Amino acid sequence: MHKTIEPKILYFGTPVVLISTLNENGTANLAPMSSAWWLGQSCMLGMSRFSQTVQNLERERECVLNIPSADLVSIVDKLALLTGKNPVPKYKEKMGYRYEPNKFEIADLNGTPSELVKAPRVTECPVQLEAIVENINSLQDPKSSLAAIEVSIKRVHVDENILIDGEKNYIDPEKWNPLIMSFCEFFGLSxxxxxxxxxxxxxxxxxxxxxxxxxxxxxxx
Ligand SMILES: Cc1cc2nc3c(=O)[nH]c(=O)nc-3n(C[C@H](O)[C@H](O)[C@H](O)COP(=O)(O)O)c2cc1C
Incomplete structure (x- = not known):
């Protein structure tokens, strides 16, 4: 029996990505997000225009997509309800968000310099993708603050432990265990x-x- 429902969100399960970008003053921002999907060597990202990240992407046109494994879940959760945007947008303040300029420190994460972009990579993430922004689109709904951002991946760094034995360019899906967000809760793959x-x-x-x-x-x- 199927029921017709009106769910508030439609987050059926996507990998968590930590996006590192550069702030206007040259420091790094880091934001967890999960509305991300892949098309060839490109990625589509869905993020609110009220975030510091989208503001940084609009200005700098580059970022790193750091993909945490499931065992980094408690670190990712430390980054929740934080924003690099000052002042904090009113609606976020009501939700319990606070301004945090040092998100790497708060989450005990380290930065590794990137090779092609200015934003640092997250050392602890097994997958780090240096990317440039190709397009920032709006959704059809004029009231929506969400941006659909197309980035193209320019350099791929992966922990050698997730490669198929003896293969240089293939990630072993049996070794790679992404952190998945489904309806705002964290999961691993079974x-x-x-x-x-x-x-x-x-x-x-x-x-x-x-x-x-x-x-x-x-x-x-
Ligand atoms: C696991 C997780 C997934 C999230 N996914 C998204 C997302 O897909 N899109 C989005 O706009 N915000 C998402 N958020 C909320 C952002 O992290 C939040 O807006 C944050 O303030 C952005 O940081 P910034 O303002 O410093 O860029 C997610 C948060 C968490 C903890």
Missing amino acids: GKLHPSKLVPAFGLPHNKENLRDKTELETMK
Whole structure:
């Protein structure tokens, strides 16, 4: 039986991203967000124009998308209800947000200099993507303050521990455990459920060691 409902939010589960950007005074801002999805070597980001991050992206046209693994969840939660925007927008103040200029420090995170952009990478995140802003679009609803931001990824840094053994350019989805936000709560992935027909179709290497069912490779041929 399906019910017709009017949910306040439609956050069905997307990876958390920590976006680092540069403030006007040259310091770094860091913001958790999760309205992010990937298209080839590009990423679409959904963020409020009232955030310091969007203001920084509009001015600097570059950022780093740092992707935390599920084990960094308590660190990510330390960044919630903080903004690098001063004064704090009224609606955020009512929600309990406060201004925080030193978000790396507050979350016990370190910065590593980026190679192509000015904003630092988050050292502790296993995936760090240096990106430039291609477009900042508005949504159709004129009342919405959300921006749909297209960035293109210019350099990819990954922790070698999440690579498929013996492969230089392939991330092992059995080793990579992204932090997922679903309806404002944090989750990890539960593990592989079933072999995927897309793996051979895309010419991706299999992690033979981690195959739970040794017949998997056969099944997928
Ligand atoms: C896990 C998590 C996910 C979030 N996802 C989004 C998002 O997708 N878009 C958005 O506008 N804000 C999102 N927020 C809220 C922003 O982090 C918040 O607006 C913050 O103040 C932005 O920081 P800034 O103002 O310093 O840029 C999220 C917060 C958390 C903790």
